[in-house]
Structure formats: structure tokens, C-alpha cells
Amino acid sequence: MRRAHHKLYFVTIFLCCVSINSVAKINNVETSINIETITGYGFQLKDVALKLDSSLNNSSYSIQIGSVKLPEGYGDIEGIILQCRSGIISKLEIACDDGELSFSDSLVSAKKAKLKFSRKESGNLHFKLDEFSLAGGTATLDAEMNADGWLATLSSDGISLAELQDQLPAFPKIISSGSVKSTIKLSGKHNSLTSIDGNMLLRNISFSNEESTIVGENAAYSLTFISQRDGDTWRTKLDSTVFNGQLYFDPIFIDANENSKDLFGNINWEIGSKQVELSDFNFEDQNSMHVGFTTIIDYEKKEIISPIQAKINYALFPKVYDFYIQPFLLETNAANLATKGRLSGHVLIDNFKVTQGSLSLNNLSLADNQKRFSVTNLNGDVGWGEIYTNQNYSLSFDLVELYKLKLGSSSFSFVNHGQSLELSKSVEVPLFDGSINIESFEINQPGKNDQFATMDISLTPVSMAKLSTALGWPEMNGNLAGYAPKVLYKKGDIEVGGALLVRGFGGTTTIHNLKANDIFGITPKLYADIQLNNLDLSSLTETFSFGEITGRVSGMINDLEFVSWAPVKFDAWFGTPENDNSRHRISQTAVDNLTQVGNGASNVLSKSFLKFFDSFGYDKLGLGCSLNNNICKMRGVEEFGTSNQQGFYIVKGSGIPRIDIVGFTEEVSWSVLTARLKRVISTKEVIVN
Numbered sequence: 001m002r003r004a005h006h007k008l009y010f011v012t013i014f015l016c017c018v019s020i021n022s023v024a025k026i027n028n029v030e031t032s033i034n035i036e037t038i039t040g041y042g043f044q045l046k047d048v049a050l051k052l053d054s055s056l057n058n059s060s061y062s063i064q065i066g067s068v069k070l071p072e073g074y075g076d077i078e079g080i081i082l083q084c085r086s087g088i089i090s091k092l093e094i095a096c097d098d099g100e101l102s103f104s105d106s107l108v109s110a111k112k113a114k115l116k117f118s119r120k121e122s123g124n125l126h127f128k129l130d131e132f133s134l135a136g137g138t139a140t141l142d143a144e145m146n147a148d149g150w151l152a153t154l155s156s157d158g159i160s161l162a163e164l165q166d167q168l169p170a171f172p173k174i175i176s177s178g179s180v181k182s183t184i185k186l187s188g189k190h191n192s193l194t195s196i197d198g199n200m201l202l203r204n205i206s207f208s209n210e211e212s213t214i215v216g217e218n219a220a221y222s223l224t225f226i227s228q229r230d231g232d233t234w235r236t237k238l239d240s241t242v243f244n245g246q247l248y249f250d251p252i253f254i255d256a257n258e259n260s261k262d263l264f265g266n267i268n269w270e271i272g273s274k275q276v277e278l279s280d281f282n283f284e285d286q287n288s289m290h291v292g293f294t295t296i297i298d299y300e301k302k303e304i305i306s307p308i309q310a311k312i313n314y315a316l317f318p319k320v321y322d323f324y325i326q327p328f329l330l331e332t333n334a335a336n337l338a339t340k341g342r343l344s345g346h347v348l349i350d351n352f353k354v355t356q357g358s359l360s361l362n363n364l365s366l367a368d369n370q371k372r373f374s375v376t377n378l379n380g381d382v383g384w385g386e387i388y389t390n391q392n393y394s395l396s397f398d399l400v401e402l403y404k405l406k407l408g409s410s411s412f413s414f415v416n417h418g419q420s421l422e423l424s425k426s427v428e429v430p431l432f433d434g435s436i437n438i439e440s441f442e443i444n445q446p447g448k449n450d451q452f453a454t455m456d457i458s459l460t461p462v463s464m465a466k467l468s469t470a471l472g473w474p475e476m477n478g479n480l481a482g483y484a485p486k487v488l489y490k491k492g493d494i495e496v497g498g499a500l501l502v503r504g505f506g507g508t509t510t511i512h513n514l515k516a517n518d519i520f521g522i523t524p525k526l527y528a529d530i531q532l533n534n535l536d537l538s539s540l541t542e543t544f545s546f547g548e549i550t551g552r553v554s555g556m557i558n559d560l561e562f563v564s565w566a567p568v569k570f571d572a573w574f575g576t577p578e579n580d581n582s583r584h585r586i587s588q589t590a591v592d593n594l595t596q597v598g599n600g601a602s603n604v605l606s607k608s609f610l611k612f613f614d615s616f617g618y619d620k621l622g623l624g625c626s627l628n629n630n631i632c633k634m635r636g637v638e639e640f641g642t643s644n645q646q647g648f649y650i651v652k653g654s655g656i657p658r659i660d661i662v663g664f665t666e667e668v669s670w671s672v673l674t675a676r677l678k679r680v681i682s683t684k685e686v687i688v689n
Contacts, residue, residue, distance in 0.1 A: 337367060437459070454487065
């Protein structure tokens with residue numbers, strides 16, 4: 001619009017400032033003046049012709065200009081014709097009460113546009129140009145000038161943004177359609193502009209950049225602004241509303257058809273700078289949030305060059321998550337949440353990451369739609385970063401679910417140490433009929449790339465019956481307890497120091513070297529080493545409906561690795577402990593099930609006289625599996641070999657009647673082996689023919 005303004009300004013000023021002091025006011029005198037070139041005030045006029053018809057009371061005259069050459073960068077205007085039917089030309093005043101102006105230009109043109117003007121000897125000037133064409137629309141220009149300064153008002157309607165884009169080199173080259181209705185007032189002193197204010201209504205705006213990261217369709221936008229020059233700084237107060245259409249600013253999609261979106265605040269620009277300061281700038285979507293922020297933008301580099309200080313007056317879930325947060329989380333573990341509640345507070349955003357903040361949470365609930373985790377009714381305040389050092393905060397929740405584990409209602413108190421957020425006192429979090437005791441908890445470098453959390457926790461005895469039922473396992477007896485003095489969480493990875501102890505089946509199971517990677521990701525991984533010590537086989541086999549076996553068993557599962565909660569690698573062994581003096585008996589059902597696990601045969605006892613015995617004695621039993629690349633390499637308590645067959649003892653018999661169980665398949669697919677295990681533990685008894 002600046003080019004259009006300069007064209008109008010120079011043409012009108014010239015017409016109003018022509019001085020014809022040599023013309024005498026004589027009744028019914030016609031005078032003609034032709035001037036080849038006039039130069040001054042930054043422009044040049046060529047082929048100027050003036051015709052004057054003077055009478056006693058008024059004058060009529062015409063001025064014709066072949067071309068006007070404007071200052072560099074503003075182009076030229078051709079064929080200017082001013083026809084004044086009633087005017088005054090004297091030493092005291094040049095005026096026109098009834099005039100018409102015509103000129104031709106690709107951006108600004110007129111065909112007999114109505115013109116009134118008056119320039120007095122004192123220097124006072126007033127002019128008004130009606131109904132001229134501007135970028136496909138119509139416009140009116142009204143201006144006044146005196147010793148105190150000048151004021152110009154440009155009113156327009158139907159201005160084509162596409163035409164402005166074609167005609168003005170500096171206009172953004174992304175708009176495909178749209179029109180503008182506006183009123184803009186400019187004021188200043190002498191050659192200086194000191195203030196601009198106005199209002200605009202933009203309709204049916206469609207735009208897109210080459211990358212399609214900025215897109216708008218049929219948008220409607222209202223804008224008011226007041227801009228004042230303060231020394232070398234322009235200070236602008238802006239108030240705007242998008243009330244129709246759809247907008248996309250990668251990665252955020254905004255549908256203004258649902259409800260209007262407001263953008264308002266202050267913009268400061270220092271003359272000559274390539275940067276603008278957004279001061280107390282605000283974005284409000286009344287259905288979801290109101291955020292105020294301050295930052296500095298380098299518009300030449302198209303980047304934010306200072307951290308964003310944001311005040312969240314309110315953020316309402318789920319809409320603020322669905323529309324404004326989720327698009328930034330698509331590659332994270334929080335990409336698919338069901339949310340509700342609200343929050344408010346302050347945050348500092350540096351390089352699009354929240355590095356410091358203080359938030360108030362009100363009944364905020366988050367639930368992962370993949371059912372990996374959820375938090376219900378999170379309330380309280382939390383702050384992190386140096387500007388909130390030594391402040392105390394508290395948080396509480398009604399329920400937390402991690403996969404199938406449910407943590408009961410708990411409250412936490414924190415203190416901010418600038419570079420860390422630390423639990424003020426230990427917390428007991430209910431878990432089934434026991435609890436997780438968090439002795440210490442600390443988040444270090446909160447909000448930064450190297451953020452991590454450390455904690456010391458202990459687990460008071462939790463019923464294995466309740467735990468196994470919740471996890472969908474066969475109901476187990478005993479309890480789970482443990483102490484983990486060094487737990488580290490960083491970027492979705494967990495390392496657990498210490499050990500978890502399971503007391504059940506008459507013995508103990510110890511889990512140590514426990515760690516997990518990408519725990520809430522698409523492909524979580526879990527690692528552990530497990531030791532089993534002196535478990536009661538009678539209780540164990542009864543739990544899993546395997547068929548009764550009496551005696552004891554110890555073993556280990558080393559280098560255990562789960563991917564997406566399915567085992568992909570381990571080295572496991574379960575067998576009779578050394579010097580076990582317990583009673584060793586095995587039932588027909590257990591014999592048949594162990595035989596199926598070992599080599600796939602079934603109902604072996606039903607085909608011999610051994611079917612008349614209920615159980616058998618054994619010396620020792622054991623079964624091992626080393627899993628790698630989906631193949632389980634099997635082993636037993638001893639090698640078995642004849643001239644025809646090679647294998648391994650799973651059960652080595654003892655006494656009369658004696659029975660040995662031998663496996664002949666040393667390598668078996670893991671999927672085949674697990675299918676066998678599922679089949680035998682789901683069968684209550686074996687049918688004997």
C-alpha cells in the first residue's frame with residue numbers, strides 16, 4: 001500500500017501547490033501555459049499544460065500532465081488530467097470546488113474522480129478525492145495540512161489482495177484471493193510521518209506458502225491498530241479477530257468457523273531494525289485458552305530470537321490439548337491422550353522447549369488411549385527453573401495407573417532448588433494391599449534436554465494374589481516386597497538399583513539389574529536378572545494346574561530381555577537344588593505335560609502298564625532354555641544317549657516303578673514352546689485310555 005500512497009500523495013500535492021502568480025484575474029480571459037519539465041520535491045513532471053478561463057466570480061481551468069516520475073522505487077503515473085469547473089486561482093488561494101481528476105496506472109487510477117481542494121497563501125491545505133480505483137476496489141482520500149502538521153485519511157472497499165500482491169514487490173507472495181475494506185489515518189509534521197491508525201476487514205482470504213506450512217482457506221479477519229512514533233521507535237497497539245475460515249500454521253490447525261480467535265497486544269519496532277518486539281501480546285480462543293506472551297522476532301530471518309515469556313491465563317482440556325498441544329507431541333509418548341481439567345501459570349519457552357515454569361493444576365486428568373498410563377484429578381502447583389528458586393509446591397492425585405498397576409490417592413510436597421525439584425518429605429503411595437514408599441525423589445535440570453529423575457523407593461509387601469489377578473496371571477500365593485535405593489529415570493528409560501524380593505511358593509524370587517528403555521513408547525524394552533531359590537513345587541504346580549509335583553526347585557533367568565512386553569532373549573534354568581532332601585513325586589498328569597513340553601509327545605502313560613500308577617518317584621528334574629532369535633535351545637539335568645538317539649533328561653527317575661522323561665528336541669521355536677506351555681497349564685487333567 002505504500003507505493004499506492006506515494007502516488008496519490010505526490011499527484012495531489014502537486015495539483016494543490018501549482019502557483020500561477022503571473023496570471024491576472026481579468027474578466028472572460030482565457031490563458032494557456034505549457035511547461036516542458038517541472039522538477040522538485042523528489043518528483044519530475046513532463047509536458048504540463050494549463051488552460052484557464054477566468055470570469056468575475058470564479059475560474060474554470062484544466063491541468064494536463066503527460067507523466068509524473070515519482071521517487072525511485074515508486075514508479076510513474078501517466079496521463080493526468082484535472083478539470084475544474086468552478087475554482088479560484090489567485091495570489092491568496094488556489095482552490096477547486098467542483099473538479100474531476102483522471103489518470104491511468106496499474107495500481108491506482110481514476111476516471112473523472114470527484115475532487116475538491118483548497119490551498120491558501122498561509123500554507124493551509126485541504127483536499128478530497130472521491131471514487132478513484134485502487135487495486136480493483138474503490139477509495140477516497142481526504143487530507144488537511146497546516147503549520148501544525150498534516151492528516152490524511154484513506155478509505156477503501158473491495159481492494160483485491162491478489163492485485164496488491166502482483167503490483168507491490170514487498171507484498172507477501174502467498175495470497176491467492178481475498179479483499180479488504182479499510183479506513184487508515186496518517187498524520188505527521190512536514191515530511192515526517194508520526195502516527196498511523198485504522199481498521200480493516202479482510203474477507204475470503206486464501207493463502208499458502210510453497211511448503212504448505214502456512215495455509216488459509218476462506219478466512220475473515222478484522223483488525224484495528226494505533227501506531228505512534230516515539231523517537232526512533234514505532235509503538236503499535238493491535239487488536240484483531242479471525243472469525244471465519246480455516247487456518248494451518250504447521251503443525252497447528254485452527255477452525256475459526258467454530259468460534260472466533262483473538263490476537264491483540266503491543267508491537268514495537270525500531271526504525272532501521274529487522275526485528276520487532278511483541279510486548280504483552282495475547283492469543284485467546286474462548287473455548288480453550290488465553291495466553292499472553294512477550295518475545296522478539298527477526299522478520300528478515302523469519303525466526304524467534306529471544307525466549308518466549310508466556311502467561312497462561314487459562315487452558316481448558318481437552319480442547320487445548322486436542323488443538324494446540326497434541327500437534328507438537330506426535331512423535332512422543334504423549335501423542336494420544338484423553339484429557340480433561342484446566343491449568344494456568346507462567347512458562348519460559350526457549351527454542352520451542354519449556355525450560356522454566358510455574359503451573360497451577362485443577363482436576364487435570366490424562367489417560368493414554370493405548371492404556372499404558374493415566375493420571376486422575378491432578379491438583380496443586382508445581383514450579384521449576386531458577387526464577388522460582390526456594391519456592392514450595394504441592395501436588396496430589398486420586399489415581400495413577402501404569403499399565404495394569406493402580407496407585408491410590410497420594411499427596412506430594414516439593415521445593416524448587418533452581419536446577420532441581422526435590423520431594424520435601426517421603427510419601428506412601430497405596431498399591432493393592434501394600435504400598436510404594438517414595439523415600440526421596442528429585443528431578444534434575446527440569447525442562448532441559450538432559451532432564452532426569454532419581455528416587456529411592458521401597459515396596460511394602462503386596463499380595464501376589466492381588467497382583468497376579470490384576471496382571472491376568474494365574475492366582476499366586478505369597479507377597480512381593482523390595483528396596484530400590486537408586487532408581488534413575490531419563491527420557492523414558494528406567495534403571496532400578498537394589499532388588500525386588502518375591503516371597504511365595506515356599507521360597508524366594510529375587511529380581512535385580514532391572515531396567516527399561518522407552519517405557520511408554522511404541523516398542524518398550526525391559527531387562528532383568530531373576531534368581532529363584534528353593535520354591536515348593538507342589539504349590540507351584542497346583543497354581544498353574546500343571547499336575548502335581550512334590551519337591552523343591554531353584555533356578556535363574558539371566559539376561560532377560562523383553563521387547564513390547566514379549567521375551568526375545570534369556571538364559572533360563574529350573575531344577576532340583578543340590579542336597580534337596582524333600583519328598584520327590586510326580587503325577588501322571590505332570591509326566592505327560594513335561595513330556596509335551598520336552599518333545600511334543602502326549603498321553604505316553606496311557607499306552608503302557610504305567611497307567612495303573614498315580615505317581616512316580618524321581619531323583620532329580622530340571623529344564624533349561626536359552627532363547628535367541630526366536631529359537632530356544634533346550635537342556636536337562638543330564639545328557640541322555642543311546643546308539644540310536646541323543647537327548648537330555650528332564651526327569652531322572654528313582655525307585656519302583658521308575659520313569660524317566662527324556663527330551664529329544666534340542667532346538668525349538670519359541671512360539672511352538674509357548675503354545676505347548678499354554679496348552680498344558682490350561683489342562684486340569686490328562687485323559688488315560
